[in-house]
Amino acid sequence: MTAMGKKNKRIVVKVGTSSLIYPNGQVNLRTIDRLAFTLATLSHQGYEMLLVSSGAIGVGLASLGLSKRPQEIARQQALASIGQTELMRIYSQRFLDYQSKVAQLLLTRDVLEYPVSQQHILNTITTLLNDSIIPIINENDPVSVDELDHHTTFSDNDELSAQVATKINADLLIVLSDIDAFYDKDPHKYPDAKAIRHVTHMTPELTQAASGSSTQFGTGGMVTKLRAAATIINAHQRMVLCNGRDPKIIFQILEGQQVGTIFGE
Numbered sequence: 001m002t003a004m005g006k007k008n009k010r011i012v013v014k015v016g017t018s019s020l021i022y023p024n025g026q027v028n029l030r031t032i033d034r035l036a037f038t039l040a041t042l043s044h045q046g047y048e049m050l051l052v053s054s055g056a057i058g059v060g061l062a063s064l065g066l067s068k069r070p071q072e073i074a075r076q077q078a079l080a081s082i083g084q085t086e087l088m089r090i091y092s093q094r095f096l097d098y099q100s101k102v103a104q105l106l107l108t109r110d111v112l113e114y115p116v117s118q119q120h121i122l123n124t125i126t127t128l129l130n131d132s133i134i135p136i137i138n139e140n141d142p143v144s145v146d147e148l149d150h151h152t153t154f155s156d157n158d159e160l161s162a163q164v165a166t167k168i169n170a171d172l173l174i175v176l177s178d179i180d181a182f183y184d185k186d187p188h189k190y191p192d193a194k195a196i197r198h199v200t201h202m203t204p205e206l207t208q209a210a211s212g213s214s215t216q217f218g219t220g221g222m223v224t225k226l227r228a229a230a231t232i233i234n235a236h237q238r239m240v241l242c243n244g245r246d247p248k249i250i251f252q253i254l255e256g257q258q259v260g261t262i263f264g265e
């Protein structure tokens, strides 16, 4: 079973905070550099590449030399606004080194759901892809709110990446995490956990196997990745979950090698 057929062209890559920030809070420039190299190379080969990148809050913490995420929402939103510009500065510079241009889209749930704004977002993405510019997407954290009467957040960027992948009709969503695959239980807690290589449909057992993040900076853990996978399976699309330590793993996936966990028929 491989993730890709020959016709696959439009690829969404999602990278989580745990791949972008070292456990000591420093920005992982090595991974960012390899990510830029990989996506730029594939874009030059004719693939349409999009990146959904977390890391605004993590980079914000690193910029201010803070080690712990604050509780207060306004502080988190301020950190995201500080970190987002720095994250994009790093991406722009690294992608330029590999002769690729990037663009930034910051989205909230409401603008992606409302038909008129959704169409504008899709038009922007299509125009960028036609010009071989790589859209880098994150949630617009400083304006996202999660209140009873006004809910504009995505639960997490895993869900945002699945929403984007379905709306732009992507051929594949690749979720890069700090773990090699989806396991029958959290391998950070249970050393005897076994990798599940292919999931064609969701079952209550699989949902139960997924638990939260056990890393300092990750947010949703496997719960949100499984939700994203369910969205992708329902849309008859495909998702691969794999380790983002070395983003060159994306080349292996596109060459048809079996890595990580494949979700979808």
Ligand SMILES: Nc1ncnc2c1ncn2[C@@H]1O[C@H](COP(=O)(O)OP(=O)(O)O)[C@@H](O)[C@H]1O
Pocket: 015, 016, 017, 018, 019, 176, 177, 178, 179, 181, 182, 183, 184, 185, 186, 187, 188, 209, 210, 211, 212, 213, 214, 215, 217, 218, 219, 220, 221, 222, 223
């Ligand atoms: N069944 C499972 N299989 C794999 N990982 C799991 C599972 N349940 C929970 N996890 C945890 O989910 C983590 C990945 O999620 P997270 O820390 O949010 O990463 P990211 O920043 O990439 O989104 C893993 O490091 C692991 O500890």
Ligand SMILES: N[C@@H](CCC(=O)OP(=O)(O)O)C(=O)O
Pocket: 015, 016, 017, 018, 053, 054, 055, 056, 057, 058, 080, 138, 139, 141, 155, 156, 157, 158, 217, 218, 219, 220, 221
């Ligand atoms: N929008 C937030 C990331 C939220 C998120 O989903 O994080 P992660 O679980 O690391 O993918 C940020 O840029 O810090």
